[in-house]
Amino acid sequence: MASPLFDRLALIGIGLIGSSLAQAVRVRGLAQEISISTRSASTLQRAEELRLGDHYSLDAAVAVEGADLVILCVPVGANEAVAKWIAPALQPGAILTDVGSTKGSVIAQVAPHVPDGVHLIPGHPIAGTEQSGPDAGFPTLFEDRWCILTPPEGADPAMVQKLSAFWRACGSDVDVMEAGHHDLVLAIVSHLPHLIAYNIVGTADDLETVTKSQVIKYSASGFRDFTRLAASDPTMWRDVCLNNKDAILEMLARFSEDLSALQRAIRWGDGDMLFDLFTRTRSIRRSIIEAGQETDAPDFGRTKPS
Numbered sequence: 001m002a003s004p005l006f007d008r009l010a011l012i013g014i015g016l017i018g019s020s021l022a023q024a025v026r027v028r029g030l031a032q033e034i035s036i037s038t039r040s041a042s043t044l045q046r047a048e049e050l051r052l053g054d055h056y057s058l059d060a061a062v063a064v065e066g067a068d069l070v071i072l073c074v075p076v077g078a079n080e081a082v083a084k085w086i087a088p089a090l091q092p093g094a095i096l097t098d099v100g101s102t103k104g105s106v107i108a109q110v111a112p113h114v115p116d117g118v119h120l121i122p123g124h125p126i127a128g129t130e131q132s133g134p135d136a137g138f139p140t141l142f143e144d145r146w147c148i149l150t151p152p153e154g155a156d157p158a159m160v161q162k163l164s165a166f167w168r169a170c171g172s173d174v175d176v177m178e179a180g181h182h183d184l185v186l187a188i189v190s191h192l193p194h195l196i197a198y199n200i201v202g203t204a205d206d207l208e209t210v211t212k213s214q215v216i217k218y219s220a221s222g223f224r225d226f227t228r229l230a231a232s233d234p235t236m237w238r239d240v241c242l243n244n245k246d247a248i249l250e251m252l253a254r255f256s257e258d259l260s261a262l263q264r265a266i267r268w269g270d271g272d273m274l275f276d277l278f279t280r281t282r283s284i285r286r287s288i289i290e291a292g293q294e295t296d297a298p299d300f301g302r303t304k305p306s
């Protein structure tokens with residue numbers, strides 16, 4: 001077991017990501033104590049039943065008292081309100097970070113409330129599932145996954161190193177990049193795929209000629225992979241769309257143009273165009289597998305071990 005990197009970790013929000021972090025930190029001994037706060041009493045009680053922490057409070061300001069690492073694990077739309085709430089109770093010298101799927105929004109909404117002497121270093125583990133809530137968490141979620149840190153200009157490099165060491169100790173590889181760049185990259189590799197999944201499953205559901213029973217019956221195909229993503233948490237994804245609006249709209253525009261080109265190729269019987277595209281995309285999947293980033297499994301998700 002590693003020696004504790006932090007004395008007291010405060011987790012605000014204890015769903016899939018907060019719960020997985022609590023368990024990873026516990027298993028690996030990365031903090032002396034864990035303090036947990038979340039919005040609803042029933043979720044907090046469940047966290048206590050699962051023994052995810054040492055201290056529990058419905059008051060986020062109480063939970064962050066004395067913490068040298070504070071991690072916001074709430075939907076990105078809740079970050080600003082939480083930051084305002086905890087700001088007066090943050091300990092000087094503490095690292096304040098988050099796990100949100102959008103990063104420019106965190107700097108815009110959280111940074112103005114962070115007191116002098118507290119180090120804001122936003123983060124994003126590229127690891128998750130379509131499940132939510134404390135029961136969905138598991139300690140190996142972050143292993144062999146990337147975690148991206150987006151320190152604002154002027155961030156203390158020693159604190160960035162310390163947070164990187166924390167994520168590495170959780171089993172992740174760490175990359176540091178500018179928040180705007182993160183948001184563009186994630187818009188295409190994560191946000192757009194989720195929107196496509198929500199859209200295709202919604203369209204299938206709307207089709208009057210295809211009954212729901214047929215959708216279920218024949219979904220042991222590519223459609224099933226879309227249904228997994230489309231089962232992801234509605235609050236989380238609403239907030240992602242609203243907080244990465246520009247990058248998502250940019251990627252949707254590019255996507256729609258390329259889809260129109262595909263539509264045109266089908267209409268005009270341009271088999272060469274279709275074949276060339278499908279060949280190019282097949283090689284991308286193969287290079288991801290060769291790089292060891294994915295097994296040849298039917299979906300890209302990581303499931304909680306049973």
Ligand SMILES: NC(=O)c1ccc[n+]([C@@H]2O[C@H](COP(=O)([O-])OP(=O)(O)OC[C@H]3O[C@@H](n4cnc5c(N)ncnc54)[C@H](O)[C@@H]3O)[C@@H](O)[C@H]2O)c1
Pocket residue numbers: 012013014015016017018037038039040043073074075076078081082099100101102124125126127128129130131132133134233236240
């Ligand atoms: N689910 C994923 O695959 C995934 C992966 C990486 C990052 N993320 C990011 O992690 C964050 C948490 O996602 P999750 O999947 O753990 O969600 P979740 O729904 O499982 O958990 C969210 C938690 O936040 C709490 N919460 C909500 N609003 C709150 C508020 N105003 N104050 C205090 N607590 C509040 C909820 O009670 C719950 O405990 C999000 O920002 C999301 O973008 C999610």
Ligand SMILES: O=C(O)C(=O)C[C@]1(C(=O)O)C=C[C@@H](O)C=C1
Pocket residue numbers: 100101125126127128129130189190191229232300301302
């Ligand atoms: O595998 C999944 O279920 C996920 O959606 C995880 C996923 C992703 O798109 O890769 C989703 C959102 C996060 O911000 C990070 C990871």
